[in-house]
Amino acid sequence: MHKVVILGARFAGSAVSYWINKLFSQHEITVTVVDQWTVMTYRPSLVMAAAGHPIIADQWHIAMKRRCEKAGQHFVRDSIFRIDPQQQHVYLASHPPLPYDTLFVATGSDQGWRTIPGLGPEHGGVCEDYLARETGDRVQQPFHSLVIAIGPLLQSPADRPHLVGSLDAPGLEVSFLLDAWFRKQRRRDHVSITVVTPAPVPGEFLGPKSQEILATELCKRKINLVTDAHYERVSHSAIYFTDRKPLSSEKMIWVPPYPGSRLARISGIDDGYGWIPVDQYGAHRTWPNIYAVGDISTTALPKIGHMAMLQARTAVHHFYAVQQRKRPSPLRPYVLHVGWLGYGRGLLTLSDWLYGGSHELVHVGISSALAKACFNHAYKIFSGWLPLMP
Numbered sequence: 001m002h003k004v005v006i007l008g009a010r011f012a013g014s015a016v017s018y019w020i021n022k023l024f025s026q027h028e029i030t031v032t033v034v035d036q037w038t039v040m041t042y043r044p045s046l047v048m049a050a051a052g053h054p055i056i057a058d059q060w061h062i063a064m065k066r067r068c069e070k071a072g073q074h075f076v077r078d079s080i081f082r083i084d085p086q087q088q089h090v091y092l093a094s095h096p097p098l099p100y101d102t103l104f105v106a107t108g109s110d111q112g113w114r115t116i117p118g119l120g121p122e123h124g125g126v127c128e129d130y131l132a133r134e135t136g137d138r139v140q141q142p143f144h145s146l147v148i149a150i151g152p153l154l155q156s157p158a159d160r161p162h163l164v165g166s167l168d169a170p171g172l173e174v175s176f177l178l179d180a181w182f183r184k185q186r187r188r189d190h191v192s193i194t195v196v197t198p199a200p201v202p203g204e205f206l207g208p209k210s211q212e213i214l215a216t217e218l219c220k221r222k223i224n225l226v227t228d229a230h231y232e233r234v235s236h237s238a239i240y241f242t243d244r245k246p247l248s249s250e251k252m253i254w255v256p257p258y259p260g261s262r263l264a265r266i267s268g269i270d271d272g273y274g275w276i277p278v279d280q281y282g283a284h285r286t287w288p289n290i291y292a293v294g295d296i297s298t299t300a301l302p303k304i305g306h307m308a309m310l311q312a313r314t315a316v317h318h319f320y321a322v323q324q325r326k327r328p329s330p331l332r333p334y335v336l337h338v339g340w341l342g343y344g345r346g347l348l349t350l351s352d353w354l355y356g357g358s359h360e361l362v363h364v365g366i367s368s369a370l371a372k373a374c375f376n377h378a379y380k381i382f383s384g385w386l387p388l389m390p
């Protein structure tokens with residue numbers, strides 16, 4: 001039987017396991033999913049935890065092991081150490097080497113805390129449950145200045161499209177949610193909020209209309225914005241830049257730099273920058289029986305969950321088409337994103353602007369926030385295997 005191994009069980013890995021289950025029968029293939037956690041932390045909800053509601057960090061864990069096993073897939077909880085593309089083995093920390101015929105790598109990007117001198121998770125973050133919980137606790141303390149900083153995306157200079165920020169959307173969401181929360185607490189007049197991004201505009205990957213809405217919203221709500229940031233180092237209470245004065249702050253929240261994946265580097269399957277180079281179907285450019293899906297792949301731009309789901313669909317359909325000797329369809333990227341604006345409102349963007357297109361549909365309001373809330377809850381209820389998958 002054909003052995004399929006899926007590494008990673010969050011947005012990308014979970015969508016891969018869904019599509020494999022949908023397209024293949026259990027008599028054709030065996031499927032093994034590997035992740036260091038049996039539960040998935042649903043990152044889009046962490047911004048709420050960081051914005052003064054730490055308890056939320058514990059409410060968004062989704063039982064992926066259970067989901068996979070219910071569908072007859074094997075789930076191995078372990079740390080993945082290395083992939084050997086020649087021997088077609090995955091080396092794990094505490095299980096025997098795992099052989100594969102086809103491999104889907106969906107282990108995301110590492111968090112590059114140490115890529116900026118002085119920076120570490122102790123500065124505050126939002127990207128994992130423990131960080132969002134801690135941040136949600138820390139904002140309850142009295143203080144007067146808060147910086148929300150976005151790290152750079154350490155992409156190959158040859159990659160297109162090119163983005164300079166790791167992911168600014170959660171940073172912006174936290175700033176809007178905290179602005180609303182501080183106002184509710186009657187603290188807003190005493191706390192300055194500054195968003196710092198390496199990008200030239202807020203909402204770098206969205207499109208000009210959304211970028212203008214975000215810039216206006218930040219200004220209206222007296223949230224300071226520092227763009228084109230070139231970080232030099234970070235101390236306990238300040239961010240130092242290469243080309244402007246340091247910015248002091250009592251508290252910080254970071255979306256850290258994205259430096260690609262150590263696993264991809266160690267395995268020798270990366271593009272020299274820690275990302276896995278793939279074609280328009282998600283297949284590795286040198287090893288056609290390896291697919292890279294989600295944040296870890298060169299074509300995951302922006303690095304968002306919706307893109308990971310689109311890529312999973314494309315990659316598994318390509319794998320299926322190859323088996324069936326059919327014609328596969330390439331990835332047709334578009335951005336679908338809803339960001340929280342606070343006060344029950346959201347900004348919905350449907351756009352192909354990042355890929356050179358001219359379509360950008362934008363909606364601001366309660367219905368956009370409701371759409372996001374519905375998606376999040378549906379994702380949780382169905383453990384990522386939605387009745388309608390993007």
Ligand SMILES: Cc1cc2nc3c(=O)[nH]c(=O)nc-3n(C[C@H](O)[C@H](O)[C@H](O)COP(=O)(O)OP(=O)(O)OC[C@H]3O[C@@H](n4cnc5c(N)ncnc54)[C@H](O)[C@@H]3O)c2cc1C
Pocket residue numbers: 007008009010011012013034035036037040043044045046047078079080081106107108109126127128167170263293294295296303304305306307308337338
């Ligand atoms: C705070 C925040 C909010 C966000 N909000 C949104 C949003 O609103 N909408 C949206 O579309 N996107 C959002 N994103 C982006 C989205 O979460 C990511 O794009 C998505 O999680 C990428 O999925 P992935 O499966 O590729 O990688 P990851 O989510 O990074 O998952 C990788 C998985 O692989 C496992 N893994 C990694 N290395 C190893 C190893 N060596 N051994 C074993 N297991 C390993 C990890 O445990 C993890 O389960 C947000 C991101 C953050 C940080």
